Amino acid sequence: MKEPYYIAIEGNIGAGKTTLATLLARALDARVILEQFADNPFLNEFYSNPERWAFTVEMAFMAERYQQLHDLLIEIDLFQPVFVSDYHPFKSKLFASVNLSEKEYFLYEHFFDMLFKKIRKPDLLIFLSAETNTLLKNIQQRGRWFEKKIEPEYLEKLSEAYKNFLKTHSTATLILKRESFDFLKNPEHLNLLVNIVEQKKIQGLMTATDPDELRAFLG
Numbered sequence: 001m002k003e004p005y006y007i008a009i010e011g012n013i014g015a016g017k018t019t020l021a022t023l024l025a026r027a028l029d030a031r032v033i034l035e036q037f038a039d040n041p042f043l044n045e046f047y048s049n050p051e052r053w054a055f056t057v058e059m060a061f062m063a064e065r066y067q068q069l070h071d072l073l074i075e076i077d078l079f080q081p082v083f084v085s086d087y088h089p090f091k092s093k094l095f096a097s098v099n100l101s102e103k104e105y106f107l108y109e110h111f112f113d114m115l116f117k118k119i120r121k122p123d124l125l126i127f128l129s130a131e132t133n134t135l136l137k138n139i140q141q142r143g144r145w146f147e148k149k150i151e152p153e154y155l156e157k158l159s160e161a162y163k164n165f166l167k168t169h170s171t172a173t174l175i176l177k178r179e180s181f182d183f184l185k186n187p188e189h190l191n192l193l194v195n196i197v198e199q200k201k202i203q204g205l206m207t208a209t210d211p212d213e214l215r216a217f218l219g
């Protein structure tokens with residue numbers, strides 16, 4: 001791919017975004033943009049006391065993402081014009097809508113809209129749709145100590161917010177049922193996705209519940 005093309009991978013916590021973004025970027029010889037969650041000094045406090053730290057943690061994520069996308073997306077590298085990111089800019093607003101009070105969200109949205117109006121939007125969104133049990137299993141297996149407090153109810157609220165976001169999202173979107181794809185262990189699943197991306201097959205919204213649907217789509 002020689003034209004600038006920006007792909008965002010999304011999904012709930014532990015869905016496999018970073019894993020897929022890293023593999024896809026390598027396969028496409030693209031630049032990878034990974035979320036800098038470890039730089040957020042409030043995440044641990046947030047999981048221990050969400051009400052006290054929600055506004056702080058959401059502001060910190062928003063500032064971090066703005067800085068990262070602003071710096072990277074303004075300079076298109078002629079040799080690596082394709083970007084793969086493990087988040088969509090909208091992720092900040094989505095988490096904020098779940099975690100903030102109405103009054104806090106109003107203020108937050110004001111800043112978000114001012115900052116992100118000039119940030120380039122992804123050309124393609126790949127959404128990993130996963131069951132709460134899959135997310136909990138992945139979070140547990142990954143073993144970040146501060147995520148031990150994540151409850152299924154929190155993941156369900158986020159899944160609901162993602163569902164609502166997808167209903168209104170109008171650029172090219174591919175929704176994959178995460179449990180039917182194993183990009184880590186099955187190179188053919190990754191190849192199918194690479195072909196779809198390279199041929200720019202996705203125009204509107206497409207959902208694939210298993211690899212056969214992607215094979216059929218490729219023809």
Ligand SMILES: Nc1ncnc2c1ncn2[C@@H]1O[C@H](COP(=O)(O)OP(=O)(O)OP(=O)(O)O)[C@@H](O)[C@H]1O
Binds near residue numbers: 013014016018
């Ligand atoms: N296809 C897969 N099959 C099996 N395990 C997977 C798969 N993809 C990811 N995992 C595992 O699930 C865990 C979470 O993956 P990853 O960190 O990529 O998720 P994430 O969506 O980026 O999470 P976060 O929202 O916290 O950033 C990791 O332990 C990873 O190895």
Ligand SMILES: Nc1nc(=O)c2ncn([C@H]3C[C@H](O)[C@@H](CO)O3)c2[nH]1
Binds near residue numbers: 037095
């Ligand atoms: N509150 C909150 N707002 C965000 O915008 C946000 N983005 C990511 N995260 C959490 C999820 C994982 O634990 C960890 C890595 O994704 O960071 C967030 N938490």
